[in-house]
Amino acid sequence: MRGTTMAIEPTLAILSGKGGTGKTLVSVNLASVAKKATYIDCDVEEPNGNLFFNPTKEFGKLVTVKKPVVDDALCDGCHICVDFCAFNALALIGNRLMIFDDICHSCGGCLHVCPQKALSEQESPVGEMSIGQSGTVRSISGYMNIGESSGVPIIAELLKHKDDGLTIIDAPPGSSCLVTESVRLSDFCILIAEPTIFGSHNLAMVYSLVSLLGKPCAVVLNKTMEGGNPSEEFCIKNSIPIIGRIPFDKKLGSLNSVGKIVAREDEHYHEVFSSILKKALEEVRS
Amino acid sequence: MIIAIPSDKESLDSAVCVSFGRSPFYCLYDTETKQSTFLVNSAADSPGGAGIKAAQILVDNKANILITIRCGENAARVLQPANVELFKALNLSVADNIFAHAQNKLEPLKEVHAGYHNGH
Known part of the structure; x- marks a missing residue:
């Protein structure tokens, strides 16, 4: 050897x-x-x-996987994350962001594109x-x-x-x-x-x-x-x-x-x- | 008031599309101006989350009413807080469904399905 x-x-x-x-x-x-x-x-x-x-x-x-969570106080409803998400896991009604965890593929892209830094990640057991x-x-x-x-x-x-x-x-x-x-x-x-x-x-x-x-x-x-x-x-x-x-x-x-x-x-x-x-x-x- | 109807073709005599999220077009009918326009559904060929994106498109286009054969639960979760009212489409053309709505002949859509999601 x-x-x-x-x-x-x-x-x-x-x-x-x-x-x-x-x-x-x-x-x-x-x-x-x-x-x-x-x-x-x-x-x-x-x-x-x-x-x-x-x-x-x-x-x-x-x-665990990471899922996005939104801080409603910081989100200004700009729609950028919704348009960015390739999996359609986000929707924006009025100024309220909805996150569909089941659809999310945990890519983290929404955090990256958010100009307000309103999104963060949370560990979710799978x-x-x-x-x-x-x-x-x-x-x-x-x-x-x-x-x-x-x-x-x-x-x-x-x-x-x-x-x-x-x-x-x-x-x-x-x-x-x-x-x-x-x-x-x-x-x-x-x-x-x-x-x-x-x-x-x-x-x-x-x-x-x-x-x-x-x-x-x-x-x-x-x-x-x-x-x-x-x-x-x-x-x-x-x-x-x-x-x-x-x-x-x-x-x-x-x-x-x-x-x-x-x-x-x-x-x-x-x-x-x-x-x-x-x-x-x-x-x-x- | 704007009525949205999933349609197979870009015309008022088109059949209502059996799918909500994957409908190729939506007819948007303005009850005040009596004008109809057709939107190409960019969510139709999404690998997943088509219903969510389609619902977002309708909300962004200020739809107040959706006349549809069926609707998935994720789409309904987007439409409900946007106060979009759901009605069950009759087995008639898009135009006849608009007419039936004006005559109060449509029933509210009572059931939303759990979706036909594939494995990943």
């Missing part, structure tokens, strides 16, 4: 176009078969990675996050408060705690802003797909997102069965590498449904996920 710095290991993001395809299954198991890994559960609307890891709780904090350990896995997880409109600030907070070791990001389903934020720091994306026509449409959607973001990717086919697989056909047509196939298997389903990490319980599945991780890391390096 003399004179060298520690190598930065890759960050792999696990995505799918819809819920229930196996993102958490793959994420949790990939993190578990690595020598050492950090798992980040970015599905802050429905985090369930910790149901599998059941980690120790070593760190926890509230996640959720919480925690870090814990489960065997060789450091698990980082966030939770969005019920009724909040965006989990993006919570995901941004989770990503601040990422280190230089191997990191597995369990992304939210779909191709929304939440997903874009989740994969921002990833070196490589693994797309999980089901063997149905619906599954192939969801795969196409998320493939289009990662292509747009310029992220290299590969596919893991989940719940594979005898017969045709529209998701596999999509991969062949678009020359997307397939780095794993997880069969539709009752044993896997039973273990997973009671919160067991299959790679820790079953040697065969330890092999299956080790092989997926190995292939993913080869793809990253190629």
Whole structure:
């Protein structure tokens, strides 16, 4: 190690176009078969990675965002902030400024443009996050408060705690802003797909997102069965590498449904996920 | 008194737009001068907060009455303190709704919806 710095290991993001395809299954198991890994559960609307890891709780904090508040005595109703706000979170009726917190994206622009310095910011809680350990896995997880409109600030907070070791990001389903934020720091994306026509449409959607973001990717086919697989056909047509196939298997389903990490319980599945991780890391390096 | 009506087209025989915040135009009818003008709704293609911005546009244009098929709660929160009265539009043209209002044939709009906001 003399004179060298520690190598930065890759960050792999696990995505799918819809819920229930196996993102958490793959994420949790990939993190578990690595020598050492950090798992980040970015599905802050429905985090369930910790149901599998059941980690120790070593760190926890509230996640807050800044929302503008107006001093009515200073506001002269000039309308500049209302015209400036790209999200239409402000309205001015008479000389009274109305602030719609749910619409506000906490950009702080209104404070900046106000000639009267009538606006200030106040911290507003939107959720919480925690870090814990489960065997060789450091698990980082966030939770969005019920009724909040965006989990993006919570995901941004989770990503601040990422280190230089191997990191597995369990992304939210779909191709929304939440997903874009989740994969921002990833070196490589693994797309999980089901063997149905619906599954192939969801795969196409998320493939289009990662292509747009310029992220290299590969596919893991989940719940594979005898017969045709529209998701596999999509991969062949678009020359997307397939780095794993997880069969539709009752044993896997039973273990997973009671919160067991299959790679820790079953040697065969330890092999299956080790092989997926190995292939993913080869793809990253190629 | 100024009556505002969301309209699909820039004409009095246009249908009333089913959306308030994302209506392409608003007809502004002045009951004193009997003149109508059409505003292009700059809020129509906002990614979010269209109802708030649209309501602000109508308030800035001194609308006193809004005849609409529906209205979201954020827009209503802007319109209410500005004392804009809300009426439920009939399934008729913009002109016929203005006429129906003059005949006191329109019901107040009783319900505002929670909006059709997408995830961010």
